[in-house]
Amino acid sequence: MDLNCEEEEDELGFSRNYFLAKELGSSGKKSTHKLSDIDVVDEQELRAAASNIEPKHKNETAVLMDNYRHMYSQWVFALRCGSGLLMYGFGSKKALIEDFASTSLTKYSVVVINGYLQAINLKQVVIAISEILWDQLKAKRKTLSHGLPKSHQPFSSQSMDDLLEFLDEAEAEAEEDCFVCVVIHNIDGPGLRDSETMQYLARLAACTHIRIIASIDHVNAPLLWDKKMVHTQFKWCWYHVPTFAPYKAEGMFYPLILAHGSATQSVKTATIVLQSLTPNAQSVFRVLAEHQLSHPDEEGMPINDLFSVCREHFLVSSQVTLNSHLTEFKDHELVKIRRHSDGQDCLYIPLSAEAIQKLLLEISQ
Structure with missing residues (x-):
């Protein structure tokens, strides 16, 4: 009995010492280190370093890509049967899909x-899809006297519902093997994943002479669609095609966790967007940028003033044209609107003066 008592006392003593040590440790001075104290690298430097990393297993990935190329004829057959292609698996599928489109879809138009x-x-x-299909119909038929009631109306002036209705009505006019291929890199991306946009894409995919070739990377991407969208509109054929390729293009527009956000990266992103727009749109943006640089204390440029200046320089002929440019700017977050103290809506570019100057130099080259 005495031996058992001694053992119990030892255990109790150990327990007391353990909790006493924990109590003394927690009563000490807490660390003052904060996450903000971490000396993170500039985003441009981090991206440059990441781009210089040598890819591994080049031979194995090359063999993998060759195996996928043997499947191209099967993918074309699926498209001709009316199905859509959905690529999933680890790694960027961008290069794979573009190689498929450039080698096996040469007889079709690709958007x-x-x-x-x-x-x-x-x-x-x-x-753009409507204009391409319209051109194909004109090439297939010498006269289009019926079936296209809105053909006389410019596509740019029509609503989304009218455009989709045109694509539906054009089905009877086109041949069975006449279709437009729509390649969507990351259909689960941030610019497409909202419910309204996905409904429009599903309606587009349901048109007889439209084919969708898309890729997904998010694990929850299938939750974007219901049964009707999957089976009767998109009509997906799922293909597991892991490429193990880095997400270079896809990651360019996402901030890196271990890097500062930088004005240089903002200028680079804005430059890519502006260079994809028309020269007139770039000139309208330049007018707004130069006004903001010359009036740094103002809250922005009133829309009416921008229209007057652009019309004087023959950049726009109507308010509708200007609004189309502004919609493009706002969609890509190049321009924002805020209310002036006098009640007017003013436009401003959400960049520093230095960043705006760099941006103007970039688009002038």
């Missing part, structure tokens, strides 16, 4: 949507 961008003007994409 590309970069879903990894933060904002996408889907209506402009649908307008």
Whole structure:
């Protein structure tokens, strides 16, 4: 009995010492280190370093890509049967899909949507698709006297519903093997994943002479669609095609966790967007930028003033034209609107004066 008592006392003593040590440790001075104290590298330097990393297993990935190329004929067959292609698996599928489109879809028109961008003007994409299909119909038929009631109306002036209705009505006029391929890199990207946009894409995919080739990377991407969208509109054929390729293009527009956000990166992103726009749109943006640089104390440039200056320089002919440019700017967050003290809506560029100057130099080259 005495031996057992001694053992129990030892155990109790150990327990007391353990909790006493924990209490003394917690009563000490807490660390003053904060996450903000971490000396993180500049974003441009981090991206440059990441781009210089040598890819591993080049031979194995090359063999993998060759195996996928043997599947191209199967993918084309699926498209001709009316299905859409959905690529999933680890690694960027951008190069794989573009190689497939450039080698196996040469007899079809191809429209590309970069879903990894933060904002996408889907209506402009649908307008482009409508114009392509219209040109194909004109080439197939010498006269289009029926079946296309809105053909006399410019596509740019039509609503999304009218455009999709045109694509539906054009089905009877086109041949069975006449279709437009729509490549969507990252259909689960931030610019496309909202419910309204996905409904429009599903309606687009349901048109007989439209084919969707898309990629997904988010684990919850299938939750974007219901059964009707999957089986009767998109009509997906799922293909597991891991490429193990880095997400270079897709990651360009996302801030890096271990890096500062920098004005240089903002200028680079804005430059990419502006260079994809028309020269007139760039000139309108330049007018706004120069006004902001010359009037740093003002809250922005009133829309009416911008229209007057642009009309004087023959950049726009109507308020509708200016609004189309402004919609493009706002979709890509190049320009924002705020209320002036006198009640007017004013436009401003959410960049520093130094960043705006760099941006103007970039688009002038």
